Amino acid sequence: MLFRRKKPATLSGRLREFLWPRKGFSRGLRYLSMRVLRLSSSPHSIAVGVAAGAASSATPFIGFHILIALALAYLLSGNLIAAGITTALANPLTIPVILVATYEVGAMILGTGGSGALTGEDILHMLGHLELMHLWEPVLKPLLIGSVPVAAGSAAAFYVVAFQAVKLFQSRRQVRRSSKVQPRTAGSANGL
Structure with a gap:
């Protein structure tokens, strides 16, 4: 196999890795937050999806959080992917x-x-x-x-935070993309 370990992990090593991952717990949280930020939708739509996921996670309906989040996001025209990812708050x-x-x-x-x-x-x-x-x-x-x-409180709080974060992320991404395109168009205008 291409990505298999040279030396198989011991039982104690696997148990330690399960209880405390080598890269830490924050890596998964960073991955999920970047996954939500990189969605190609409006900041409002993504924030509504995040709010729907946060609201459904604050209910006692364990096992139905994702269904509730998807239904809320669909009814409120929110991003379904953001709603599904945010249900990971209930773990x-x-x-x-x-x-x-x-x-x-x-x-x-x-x-x-x-x-x-x-x-x-x-x-x-x-x-x-x-x-x-x-x-x-x-x-x-x-x-x-x-x-x-x-x-309701968690939905309101997560909506505000997600809206601001997505708006900031998308504006910075737009500036980066326009700065990469700028030199190419200047060179092509000079006859290159």
């Missing part, structure tokens, strides 16, 4: 934070902050016995209600 590291934030905001809106809060053991017991009706009031209702303002 195994951030989902617990998102769920806790939406639950706390929902409990605050409903006014059930301290009363009736379930422990993790109670929730696992109810899920094990499929008592979803008992889970609705203390868990699912605050999650759903709390996800609306959290999703």
Whole structure:
């Protein structure tokens, strides 16, 4: 094989690489952000797609984030690729934070902050016995209600940041392209 290692990686080496990549975690984030910035669409369309992806990532509908993001981006005439890429905000590291934030905001809106809060053991017991009706009031209702303002806030914040970033990136790219074309046209005007 062309790109195979000369010496196969050991189990401990593969485990270390899985837990802490050699190039770091920021490399993937930089790749995704550059992928969004390089899309050939208007800054508004890309920012709407990013906002749709961020809003869907702030919902408790784990597994359906990309479908929700694509539907929102389609309805709002946003960039579907940007929406799909931005759903990576909901990953195994951030989902617990998102769920806790939406639950706390929902409990605050409903006014059930301290009363009736379930422990993790109670929730696992109810899920094990499929008592979803008992889970609705203390868990699912605050999650759903709390996800609306959290999703709206994250969509607004990500729209502003994405719009400005894409606008700046595209203007700098346009300046670079025009500076590369400038010398060629000057040389051809002189008869070269």
